[in-house]
Amino acid sequence: MQLTDTAWAARPYGEVVDLAEQDGSVLVVPVGSLEQHGHHLPTATDTLLADAVAHEGATRTDAPVLVTPPVWTGLSPHHMPFGGTVSLEREDLATLLEGVADAALENDFDALLFLNGHGGNAALVESVRASVGADHPQAEVSSLTYFALAEGFADEIRDSGVGGAGHGGEFETSLMLHLHPDLVDMDRAAGTAMDEHYDLARQDLFVGGPLAVYREFTEYSESGAIGDPTLATAEKGTELFDRLSDELAGLYGAIHEHNRE
Template sequence: MEPDAARDIAVTDRAFFHILQLAGFTGGTENLMKLGEMNWPDIRDLDKERLVAVYPIASFEQHGLHLPLLTDTIQLDAMVESMDGKIGDRIVCLPTQWLGYSFHHMRFGGSLTARSQTHIRMLVETVDGLIGAGFDKVLVINGHGGNSADLRVALQELKETHAETRVYGASWWGVAAPALDAIREAGPNGSGHAGETETSMMLTLRPDLVQTDRLHPDGGWPPSVYAGRVEHFRRIDEHSSRGNFGDPTVATADKGQRMLDATVNSLVEIVDDILGERL
């Protein structure tokens, strides 16, 4: 979808499912209260005051030599499914949007990306559709670091056009950072991309897709003390020869399960805080 075409979409109740289709969704889990499996009277009749609409966004990009292209999407699907097991009466979910902003991975074959302008339109107009269908509390759960900048812009734009609607964005690794840090063993630079955290989670979720004979530490930040304080957009191939950043060699399935549990607990607390008007 080109940016100009996206801007031409009229966001109305009738356009709701059309927008979901254009947004590039793929299948989700079997037990969720899924908008994609409902009809329009079902959606109309939902008690939206007691619900948070959950919109998961991920990516389709390389994850080093050892993890699959859908790593972010697989992880986020599992997190949302686990949320449903805990608070299924409080959330209604879109399928995970697998196309994100991944320009910085495009020199590694197989990665797919939307342009930033297109991605922002996808985010804004999908949430527009949710709001048009009557949802006034929306939580965008982000499963890919490259989406973060676009998500911030989308949240700003949505506030400008829907001043009274509560739209939130949460990157799972950020909201669960204290708990994840307590589990990790590779240090502060061990989990950037396809490192300890993601590899551990995939060893739990899809061990059949983890090529354990290809685990190598890779990547590193520039030596300047200002490296983390100065904005400079880099491609991942500029600081990683294999496509991962961090140390996957210390990953274990046990740590992966604990990381997933900690992350889901944080996301559940966020939903409860939204419904309780504490956030």
Template sequence: MLGFDDSDRSVSWAKTPANEIREIGSQDGSVLVVPVGSVEQHGYHLPVGTDTMLATAVSGASAEAVADDLPVLVTPPIWCGYSPHHRSLGGTLTAAFDQLLAHTQSIVEAGLANGFDAVVLVNGHGGNRALVGAVVSEVGYANPDHQVLGFTYFDLAADLVEEVRESDLGGMAHGGEFETSLVLHLDPALVDQDAMDAEPFDEPYDLGDEDLVKPGPLGVYRPFEAYSESGAIGAPERASEEKGEVLFEFLTDEIADLFEEIHAQNR
């Protein structure tokens, strides 16, 4: 079942006593994982916590896959992302960029204070890309003896998406085939399959985003109702549990390999 802290006890910061956290952090090449998500509308068929729950799920599963080989913990997620463009459709909780930047920096710095050699931010919301990049630079600069890293998890699946997708370009957009497949695999009870009211992704700028896993070089602000009345864009009707399983297992393998590489680089 998807949740905001469904990691196994062996890798969950929240389920670990303080002295054990310090012990894990003090080990050579220790890695702290911080999921970063959002609470925002995802159309009529997906929960507003989709981004946070998916970032948490891939972080936890990947950490569990390598927990026997390296010291790693996963913090509770930073659940409030930067989502002002979703507010008008309801269900969205967001904050000012500078507030979220300061909050995320504080979390990362507190993690480092527990002795961890590296902190990696696992982002699950496209609107957080600039935020995560700024935290990596700011905290990394202030802590040259440690390593701060960050990435958006669904970017890793770009090549696989071209193999498994049934929708045209744009079908993997917000609340579309990609996210709906993952939630169907992890917790199908959270998907209202009778309410998949989404519209095709129609970005007027040629250099704008083309899909969830194919962001364009041009940034533009536009409230989400300009794309879709329901708030979902893409082709959620093309989603399946089977596709979600393939995507999730691939992502878990890729991220687990990255955690191992971070451990090796910081020993």
């Protein structure tokens, strides 16, 4: 959890209320996970990355934006066989996110964005976006999985082919080498290229089809990582983080402008 000027948790309550009451105010709720990411990355990888990009995007805009502490666990039943994973039931995660939103929006924010960092959360976060939006018609409620912002430029940075930027692969490992190099053990970096049976299913973080299939991760990888983390570098992570943050700052600004009275 980052305690910067963009953090709700770092401000006295009066400052939270004052910012929320600004015209076009935006609240961001990062949603991560606590799950295995192979032998070389920490279990909090998804939470750390969603939290970091949420805050950096907020520092790059003049819009009134606050970021809550991240929700550190999500839907990760497919990772449970490896151990080191905490996964909530769908109903419990939905109740948690709805409860956070219900209470936070009492402070009169004009917009709320759920910023997801774990692919397994995506469908539920979208469902919660709809339920919270219906319950709070006075606020605009949206959701986004942050790494989708890189789909337009990831190929300019990555060296791996399709299948190399999966769970714990080149993309996430590069970001972690930039943000938290002390938590990355490149001597243990190993992954398995995504080998999906169906052409219509997702092949990579940035190459996906319309078909979704549930499988435990042991069917994809012995190490728990998918992709090629050995191609990751801090330099790639720096560029990815910079461009992701710029994209998110632009979104914050657009949400702010759209919700000004």
